[in-house]
Amino acid sequence: MMFIRSFVFFFGVLATLLLGWAALVGIPDIMISEVKPPEGLERYTAEELFGRQIYIREGCLYCHSQQVRPEGFGADQDRLWGRPSVPADYVYDRPHLLGTMRTGPDLMNIGVRQTSVSWHMLHLYDPRLVVEESTMPPYPWLFEVKRTAGPDEYILDVPGNRVPEGKVVVATPEAEALVEYLLSLDRSFDAPQREVTNDDDE
Numbered sequence: 001m002m003f004i005r006s007f008v009f010f011f012g013v014l015a016t017l018l019l020g021w022a023a024l025v026g027i028p029d030i031m032i033s034e035v036k037p038p039e040g041l042e043r044y045t046a047e048e049l050f051g052r053q054i055y056i057r058e059g060c061l062y063c064h065s066q067q068v069r070p071e072g073f074g075a076d077q078d079r080l081w082g083r084p085s086v087p088a089d090y091v092y093d094r095p096h097l098l099g100t101m102r103t104g105p106d107l108m109n110i111g112v113r114q115t116s117v118s119w120h121m122l123h124l125y126d127p128r129l130v131v132e133e134s135t136m137p138p139y140p141w142l143f144e145v146k147r148t149a150g151p152d153e154y155i156l157d158v159p160g161n162r163v164p165e166g167k168v169v170v171a172t173p174e175a176e177a178l179v180e181y182l183l184s185l186d187r188s189f190d191a192p193q194r195e196v197t198n199d200d201d202e
């Protein structure tokens, strides 16, 4: 009796685990294994990939999602954040940065919505310089305050008298790469249509 009980228990646990694995990992993996890179989606450049690493390191994804919901699932379409996201939008995203929180707006198409480098630079240096009541934290460690800028360095046009006399604020290579990455976020191309195969016709 004891033996049969353990047997049932063991296979019960095994079946539960397998079912969970199939539903959450196995079947979804098969469903998206055929996804091809869509026309219009560019591969990230080395610079953009570096910026992506900074995005991950700085935890931007704890406040920003990268997934636009369709009509009927929240207000994303009214917010003009772009067309609903499809699996093909993420073929080059490893790991994906879907995010779960939206303390700030979705960034799936920030490269379409905000194209100004100087805006992004100031916003990262101190969000309140460009968005008065922003609750986004500043990232001053992505910038350097120094006497003179190097020949290729980006100098921020910081308003007011925030910068000490005779000093300039320049973007570090990390800030430059991060902004490149943000500008590359553009899924304004048409979503690839899924090939519909109708098995009933056969």
Ligand code: HEC
Pocket (backbone or CB within 6 Å): 055, 058, 059, 060, 061, 062, 063, 064, 103, 104, 105, 107, 110, 113, 114, 127, 131, 134, 135, 136, 137, 139, 178, 182
């Ligand atoms: C604590 C939450 C939080 C974190 C962390 C955060 N943000 Fe934000 N972000 C916000 C909020 C809130 C806004 C909206 C107010 C504003 O524009 O500043 C915002 C706005 C933005 C915008 C403008 C979006 C638009 O539609 O205009 C960009 C771009 C942005 N964040 C990028 C970043 C990047 C890059 C990082 C990481 C370096 C980051 N954010 C980290 C909260 C956050």
